[in-house]
Amino acid sequence: MSDLVPLVQAHCLPRRGVEHRLGEARVRELLPEVPGWELAENGRALTRTFRFDDYHRTMAFVNALAYIAHREDHHPDLGVHYDRCVVRYSTHDVGGLSENDFICAAKTDALAA
Ligand SMILES: C[C@H](O)[C@H](O)[C@H]1CNC2=NC(N)=NC(=O)C2=N1
Secondary structure, X not given: OOOOXXXXXXXXXXXXXXXXXXXXXXXXXXXXXXXXXXXXXXHOEEEEEEEOOOHHHHHHHHHHHHHHHHHHOOOOEEEEOXXXXXXXXXXXXXXXXXXXXXXXXXXXXXXXX
16 A cells, blocks of 8 residues: 555555564554554554444444445444444454554544544
8 A cells, every 4th residue: 555645545455364464663653643543452453432422323333334344345343332332443364453454444533523
């Protein structure tokens, strides 16, 4: 992926195999591009909690996020609660973080903005 394209405008590509797993240096470079997201599971996942006023708003977010996941063919794990949704991205095909996780994190932020 070219760094000239903002993450939010980039699109996911099929990434399979450890060669697509991001190294620590690249993760450190990308993390400031998605403020609010944190590393979890020893750097193998990205998570952020999005808070809402009520269940209806939470579910509207979840449905919009499902559409992005379908369009990008990259799928978050979700913890859905009454007033919040815990979003977790990790690329199981690479066994850790790939560029796809950062692209989708940026698109998720745009949804909630
Ligand atoms: C063929 C297809 O691109 C892959 O199976 C995709 C689908 N969605 C995915 N989502 C996530 N989170 N990780 C993956 O490795 C992944 N792989």
